[in-house]
Amino acid sequence: MSQNPSQQGQQAVQTTGHVWDGDLQEFNNPLPTWWVYTFFATIVFSIGYWLIYPAWPIGNTYTRGFDTITYVDKAGQKVTSHWNTRALLMEDMNKAAAFQKPFFDKVLATPYEQIAKDPELENFVMATGHSLFENNCASCHQTGAQGLVGHYPNLTDDDWLYGGRYAQINYTITDGRHGYMPTFGEVLEPAQIDDLANYVASLSGIHADPAKVAAGRQLFHSDTAGCFYCHGEQATGRHVIGAPNLTDQIWLWADVPAHHTAQGKIEAIRKVIYNGVNKGVMPAWGDRLSPVDIKVLTFYVHNLGGGQ
Amino acid sequence: MKLGFKHEWIETNIGLMVVITMLAISVAGMVEIIPLFFIKGTVENVAGPRPYTPLELRGRDIYQDNGCFYCHSQMIRPFRDEELRYGHYSLAAESQYDHPFLWGSERTGPDLARIGGKYSNAWHVQHLIDPRSVVSQSIMPGFPWLATTPLNMSDIEARMKALRDVGVPYALTKQEYEADVKKFGPELAKQYYIPNAQQNIIEQANANDYDGRKNGPITEMDAVIAYLQSLGNQVDWSKVNENQLVKDR
Numbered sequence: 001m002s003q004n005p006s007q008q009g010q011q012a013v014q015t016t017g018h019v020w021d022g023d024l025q026e027f028n029n030p031l032p033t034w035w036v037y038t039f040f041a042t043i044v045f046s047i048g049y050w051l052i053y054p055a056w057p058i059g060n061t062y063t064r065g066f067d068t069i070t071y072v073d074k075a076g077q078k079v080t081s082h083w084n085t086r087a088l089l090m091e092d093m094n095k096a097a098a099f100q101k102p103f104f105d106k107v108l109a110t111p112y113e114q115i116a117k118d119p120e121l122e123n124f125v126m127a128t129g130h131s132l133f134e135n136n137c138a139s140c141h142q143t144g145a146q147g148l149v150g151h152y153p154n155l156t157d158d159d160w161l162y163g164g165r166y167a168q169i170n171y172t173i174t175d176g177r178h179g180y181m182p183t184f185g186e187v188l189e190p191a192q193i194d195d196l197a198n199y200v201a202s203l204s205g206i207h208a209d210p211a212k213v214a215a216g217r218q219l220f221h222s223d224t225a226g227c228f229y230c231h232g233e234q235a236t237g238r239h240v241i242g243a244p245n246l247t248d249q250i251w252l253w254a255d256v257p258a259h260h261t262a263q264g265k266i267e268a269i270r271k272v273i274y275n276g277v278n279k280g281v282m283p284a285w286g287d288r289l290s291p292v293d294i295k296v297l298t299f300y301v302h303n304l305g306g307g308q
Numbered sequence: 309m310k311l312g313f314k315h316e317w318i319e320t321n322i323g324l325m326v327v328i329t330m331l332a333i334s335v336a337g338m339v340e341i342i343p344l345f346f347i348k349g350t351v352e353n354v355a356g357p358r359p360y361t362p363l364e365l366r367g368r369d370i371y372q373d374n375g376c377f378y379c380h381s382q383m384i385r386p387f388r389d390e391e392l393r394y395g396h397y398s399l400a401a402e403s404q405y406d407h408p409f410l411w412g413s414e415r416t417g418p419d420l421a422r423i424g425g426k427y428s429n430a431w432h433v434q435h436l437i438d439p440r441s442v443v444s445q446s447i448m449p450g451f452p453w454l455a456t457t458p459l460n461m462s463d464i465e466a467r468m469k470a471l472r473d474v475g476v477p478y479a480l481t482k483q484e485y486e487a488d489v490k491k492f493g494p495e496l497a498k499q500y501y502i503p504n505a506q507q508n509i510i511e512q513a514n515a516n517d518y519d520g521r522k523n524g525p526i527t528e529m530d531a532v533i534a535y536l537q538s539l540g541n542q543v544d545w546s547k548v549n550e551n552q553l554v555k556d557r
Contacts, residue, residue, distance in 0.1 A: 016319070054557075079554070081554050281430060
């Protein structure tokens with residue numbers, strides 16, 4: 001059992017005088033000296049801090065402090081500002097930009113076809129492109145750019161909705177795209193859609209009903225359905241309007257690969273013809289990414305394997 | 309130290325202790341917050357930020373209902389890594405019509421301050437219904453009911469009036485409407501006219517395919533996606549003087 005603290009030894013400390021439960025008392029120790037001096041030291045420190053950094057509000061303004069940051073703004077002018085996190089960011093961006101400038105300048109100055117001939121430059125573009133892609137593009141086109149059947153095109157194959165040349169890819173990224181196919185469920189008879197589905201399936205070597213294929217071929221090239229307007233006489237698509245090639249066994253909207261029977265595959269195609277497509281929206285990145293970033297991404301996507 | 313002060317005075321007088329404690333813990337807040345109401349440039353003078361349309365406003369409320377802000381911040385800080393990933397740092401001006409603001413302090417998911425226009429509506433629909441169907445490594449829960457829950461718009465006028473009371477320029481009178489026309493143009497002023505709010509929700513939802521259906525039933529999905537697509541793309545950065553933004557801080 002502890003003793004009554006007020007009676008411990010010669011250096012007994014004072015208590016507050018309160019007593020609870022007969023023997024429960026409260027020490028009244030002074031603050032340790034080191035603590036008190038540290039406290040005063042922090043007050044002295046704060047005075048230096050006020051002088052250096054933005055501190056006291058005065059009316060509709062505040063003391064800016066003596067510390068300054070100099071950065072180069074977008075117009076190339078040197079600007080000196082009082083210390084603050086926004087100026088600090090500018091300085092930070094300046095430093096990194098100065099370091100990367102020779103590379104980005106070279107990217108801008110080098111035609112696409114020449115980039116691959118300079119291994120160091122190509123490494124830079126592919127590495128930068130990769131992080132830009134993962135940040136901005138991978139949410140839809142997936143981390144490996146493999147796309148998602150039924151939603152987002154695969155960028156690693158050589159099948160292109162809007163063209164796989166550098167200029168076309170650059171345009172697609174800058175201005176975005178909006179794929180559209182009308183809903184044929186309201187225009188055509190179910191049997192006609194079935195015929196068309198069989199014909200489209202046959203173009204990719206899927207085993208289909210020959211009679212329906214023949215009827216579908218006729219319908220495809222007729223003004224009734226008008227499929228050839230967009231997909232072309234040979235059903236090989238048109239890049240100008242993003243109409244896909246139907247003969248290459250690569251599927252975006254119809255989830256054909258998910259089905260293992262010819263019947264299932266044809267049904268998947270039938271659904272797309274019936275419902276149409278109005279969700280192939282690629283956002284425009286021109287406002288979000290700089291021209292050089294878009295050039296880097298264009299090269300990156302082109303070089304994922306399918307560039308033309 | 310003998311300064312003639314005895315802390316017994318405070319410790320034995322509970323009323324005094326309450327008052328002094330409250331003063332002590334609120335002083336830092338008061339010193340940091342109150343001057344901001346008077347300092348010029350606290351809310352940067354940039355063109356573009358606008359109040360939410362009624363449909364976006366309902367989306368914002370649903371965003372709060374579902375606790376999206378627990379995991380998603382809406383505040384890009386002025387650091388290089390954040391600027392590279394999310395875009396320009398957030399301005400106070402961009403949340404001047406937010407009551408309350410949804411800056412948040414936790415980033416289990418990515419910051420959403422500039423999500424507007426980054427992805428297509430179709431992506432948002434699919435992602436909100438089943439996040440892992442598009443982002444395989446995501447740990448976000450799905451919100452599939454948004455697509456099937458009809459949007460409650462019966463109380464939209466009350467919601468807008470409440471915001472009007474705290475300073476958002478939603479219009480109740482002809483004069484306020486005219487002021488909005490001057491400030492935001494006729495298209496938006498029409499959206500901010502409280503008596504037309506329900507009609508405006510229906511029109512905006514029907515004119516766009518936020519949930520993948522034009523003219524379909526209006527769901528919570530419509531509202532949430534309309535809200536998300538409005539985030540962070542209202543300022544025209546080509547007209548902003550960056551040096552002034554630096555001076556403002």
